[in-house]
């Protein structure tokens with residue numbers, strides 16, 4: 085009869101347990117030195133080795149010739165436990181034996197000394213399923229266990245255990261198994277089973293398994309049933325995973341705001357029975373990788389992938405601003421929640437992707453504010469929407485800034501890349517207000533700068549609430565009633581944050597200075613003055 089790989093390859097010794105050294109080394113040491121607890125609690129997510137370690141421990145404490153804390157696997161006790169002839173290791177599935185009577189029986193039985201082994205070991209799996217009565221009965225025996233009795237409790241849901249039980253156990257937390265360890269174990273099993281598994285295939289399975297070796301081995305099983313070399317494509321097809329190429333293409337669509345191609349991609353994936361929930365997870369991971377490459381200089385330790393892929397991540401991350409990546413991640417987060425609520429998967433996926441490709445559909449407050457600011461600026465400057473303008477250092481900010489209408493929050497750089505920019509000579513702008521060209525004019529882009537700072541520097545954005553700014557040549561002066569601002573701007577980090585935000589919005593390098601609040605209040609226009617007063621008032625009330 086065929087045995088599933090994950091059953092067949094359950095480790096028989098601690099040394100073969102992958103990715104849980106903090107558990108296995110401690111347990112081996114305890115077995116070696118004979119300093120055993122009478123109750124152990126193994127917790128952690130599914131498929132990470134809890135039951136496996138419980139079985140190994142039960143054998144190791146009884147083994148006649150343990151080897152460095154591992155059971156020998158050959159003595160009569162080890163073999164007897166394996167073939168069920170030694171009855172002193174008892175596995176109880178609390179999911180189906182959760183009543184108080186089950187535990188009372190256990191207590192009675194525990195009074196008898198073990199028949200053949202040194203310890204009578206009770207492995208209570210899924211222990212969180214016990215009833216309250218059963219927990220109380222268990223507590224009695226945990227309080228005064230006979231010296232020859234050892235309990236091993238295992239559960240994924242430790243928070244459901246009463247504290248009285250917890251406090252009587254030595255607890256071990258099983259971690260998500262790192263993908264490298266999973267991939268290595270997969271390669272080992274594949275070698276033994278003569279399965280042809282490529283490195284990329286192993287890494288892809290490991291990513292899919294999300295820390296659980298049982299899931300990884302099950303997927304390897306499914307892939308190997310195809311009888312071909314297990315490549316990334318095979319894994320993708322077996323698991324209903326989109327595959328990296330699709331993810332890069334989808335991200336390209338989002339960057340260039342190409343909703344039509346994005347919807348076509350979803351259609352293709354859906355037709356090839358790609359699981360939409362999985363696609364969401366994969367896309368989230370993809371954008372997480374873009375975020376990491378954008379923020380971290382040497383990201384190879386944080387992203388498991390080949391060198392070429394890392395380069396592709398790096399290239400693609402250039403097409404996004406950090407804010408736009410965060411925006412994508414938050415839309416994908418909403419999508420995950422919606423999928424959990426059982427909405428139609430394909431439609432939900434299409435809606436999310438459409439939202440990502442069309443920032444003008446975004447209704448989140450920041451996107452709305454950005455759009456309002458943009459509209460206000462257009463009205464003020466009287467500029468009709470035009471193609472992406474060429475940014476020239478010498479032109480005053482408020483006249484020349486007119487990005488194409490749809491290219492805002494998401495992926496402006498990519499958009500600029502993907503569409504050739506018509507190099508129209510800047511037309512003389514007759515409607516630009518006179519103030520625009522004069523010295524010390526109100527800096528109209530300031531609200532947008534503040535929006536960026538809200539994401540990039542929270543403390544600064546807090547202090548700048550209610551501020552305005554003026555420009556004079558290349559100097560941008562901030563006018564704020566907050567007395568802490570001048571001090572704050574002495575810290576290069578903060579000054580830089582403003583400079584960068586200004587550069588991002590206007591494309592211009594500006595010098596940043598602060599103006600004396602009281603003097604400035606008299607000079608700025610009365611409406612702005614009123615607005616900042618209201619804002620300051622709101623801030624002090626809030």
Ligand SMILES: Nc1ncnc2c1ncn2[C@@H]1O[C@H](COP(=O)(O)OP(=O)(O)OP(=O)(O)O)[C@@H](O)[C@H]1O
Pocket residue numbers: 089090091092093094095100101102103104128129130131132133134135136137238239240261269296297298299301
């Ligand atoms: N850390 C590990 N090292 C090697 N193999 C493992 C590990 N964890 C799980 N496995 C593989 O997965 C199978 C299931 O593991 P196990 O029953 O120990 O998981 P578990 O943590 O008890 O999961 P659950 O919470 O679902 O009961 C094992 O038979 C083994 O093949």
Ligand SMILES: [Mg+2]
Pocket residue numbers: 134135136209238
């Ligand atoms: Mg288990």
Ligand SMILES: [Zn+2]
Pocket residue numbers: 146147148149150155156157158159160161162163
């Ligand atoms: Zn043995």
